[in-house]
Amino acid sequence: MKQLLTGADVIATQDDTRREIADGAVFVDGGWIAAIGSCAEVEAWMAQDPAARMPDRRHDLRGCVLTPGLVNGHHHLYQTLTRTIGTGGGLALFDWLKTLYPIWGRMDPDAVYLSAKLGLAELLLSGATTVADHLYMFQNGARLDDEIVAARELGVRFHPTRGSMSVGESQGGLPPDALVEAEDHILADSLRVIEQFHDPAPGSMLRIGLAPCSPFSVSAALMRESAAMARSHAQVRLHTHLAETADETRYCLDRFGLRPIDYAESLGWLGDDVWFAHVVHPDSTGIDKLAHSCSGVCHCPSSNMILASGIAPVREMIERGVRVGLGVDGSASNDGNHMLGEARQAMLLQRVGWPGFESRADRMSAREALKLATRGGASILGRDDIGSLEVGKAADMVAFRVDGIQHAGAQSDPVAALMTCSPAAAWLSIINGRVVVENGEIPGLDLRNLVRRHNQSSRRLLAAH
Numbered sequence: 001m002k003q004l005l006t007g008a009d010v011i012a013t014q015d016d017t018r019r020e021i022a023d024g025a026v027f028v029d030g031g032w033i034a035a036i037g038s039c040a041e042v043e044a045w046m047a048q049d050p051a052a053r054m055p056d057r058r059h060d061l062r063g064c065v066l067t068p069g070l071v072n073g074h075h076h077l078y079q080t081l082t083r084t085i086g087t088g089g090g091l092a093l094f095d096w097l098k099t100l101y102p103i104w105g106r107m108d109p110d111a112v113y114l115s116a117k118l119g120l121a122e123l124l125l126s127g128a129t130t131v132a133d134h135l136y137m138f139q140n141g142a143r144l145d146d147e148i149v150a151a152r153e154l155g156v157r158f159h160p161t162r163g164s165m166s167v168g169e170s171q172g173g174l175p176p177d178a179l180v181e182a183e184d185h186i187l188a189d190s191l192r193v194i195e196q197f198h199d200p201a202p203g204s205m206l207r208i209g210l211a212p213c214s215p216f217s218v219s220a221a222l223m224r225e226s227a228a229m230a231r232s233h234a235q236v237r238l239h240t241h242l243a244e245t246a247d248e249t250r251y252c253l254d255r256f257g258l259r260p261i262d263y264a265e266s267l268g269w270l271g272d273d274v275w276f277a278h279v280v281h282p283d284s285t286g287i288d289k290l291a292h293s294c295s296g297v298c299h300c301p302s303s304n305m306i307l308a309s310g311i312a313p314v315r316e317m318i319e320r321g322v323r324v325g326l327g328v329d330g331s332a333s334n335d336g337n338h339m340l341g342e343a344r345q346a347m348l349l350q351r352v353g354w355p356g357f358e359s360r361a362d363r364m365s366a367r368e369a370l371k372l373a374t375r376g377g378a379s380i381l382g383r384d385d386i387g388s389l390e391v392g393k394a395a396d397m398v399a400f401r402v403d404g405i406q407h408a409g410a411q412s413d414p415v416a417a418l419m420t421c422s423p424a425a426a427w428l429s430i431i432n433g434r435v436v437v438e439n440g441e442i443p444g445l446d447l448r449n450l451v452r453r454h455n456q457s458s459r460r461l462l463a464a465h
């Protein structure tokens with residue numbers, strides 16, 4: 001199908017020159033961008049070959065800013081089932097995890113499916129088009145397959161990671177023994193999902209990653225073997241939590257005699273095929289190691305605030321050459337799935353000072369925050385086919401209305417207003433050429449019924465607690 005989007009107040013392309021196009025238009029052919037420019041430029045392009053460039057469908061974007069689809073680089077979709085538990089009262093990471101592990105351990109395949117469907121729907125409505133998820137508990141028959149079904153139904157470009165926990169409390173890890181898996185089973189199932197679902201091709205709608213959960217829940221051997229397996233397949237990337245809290249740094253120093261990034265290095269876990277969630281507490285040497293190895297970092301500002309993990313030195317990491325993207329993190333440590341809102345949080349949090357670091361309003365601009373949520377996310381997922389709006393890139397784009405009450409008076413710079421004003425919802429979203437949000441709603445989805453079923457599933461988990 002050919003689609004023509006016209007009349008956008010501004011298109012923030014996020015191309016190499018960060019071109020912004022007033023009165024912008026995009027011509028989408030199938031799953032790819034065939035033309036982009038001002039309305040006049042795209043009309044002239046269509047006139048060169050009118051028969052072949054006749055759109056089947058038109059979208060009027062007057063009153064909208066069009067951006068590349070936002071890329072969520074780190075999530076645990078299953079946590080939508082347990083929002084507010086621990087975060088409302090205020091627990092830090094380790095205590096929060098220990099409170100929630102037993103509840104999460106009761107999830108079944110239906111709970112994984114419903115939470116993924118709900119979390120992904122919420123993300124779509126906030127502008128996300130590509131989502132990386134980290135599922136690391138597989139009790140009661142739950143499988144990675146259960147969330148893949150949900151992503152396919154919604155048409156989300158999906159990077160599910162096969163997570164794992166193998167070191168329980170009795171072995172010095174944090175999770176209860178009942179929630180860890182045998183390492184040979186983890187590796188066998190990792191290979192199964194790669195062979196069954198992974199698509200390394202350009203334009204891929206699904207790529208598998210391997211993601212041992214954290215230094216305090218898996219063994220060094222599993223980290224090494226997961227890396228070897230990932231690297232024996234094209235475009236299978238590695239992901240884990242790293243340097244999230246001061247507690248984790250102490251744990252790594254006590255148990256391994258190394259800080260978290262040094263520990264990752266010792267396992268062969270630095271490289272351009274690795275991205276880490278958080279990295280709130282890198283030391284200077286660690287930042288250099290991340291930069292020189294081209295490892296990626298997924299910044300999760302809301303989670304870092306709500307769990308009191310700290311403020312990641314994002315500006316410093318970027319300036320020293322680290323690739324940084326953005327993630328909402330699990331929806332029980334946020335407790336939202338709002339991707340545009342998360343970019344706003346990143347901008348706000350970087351401006352705040354902390355001991356030894358002065359507050360600075362120019363530490364992150366609105367446009368830099370948008371870049372983190374688009375190009376930055378594409379980079380850490382190893383995708384050069386998404387993250388910007390250019391001819392030949394995948395047709396993933398989102399239009400936000402800027403003519404409503406929350407942007408009134410902000411017409412002087414509607415792109416910056418996406419970050420400085422209250423976060424908008426997606427008005428139109430297209431992924432791989434498919435309309436997934438239209439007039440602010442997901443076509444064909446009975447959202448009310450989904451919320452009802454999701455909450456029933458949530459109550460069942462909590463009732464058994």
Ligand SMILES: [Zn+2]
Pocket residue numbers: 074075076134241277329330
């Ligand atoms: Zn996480």
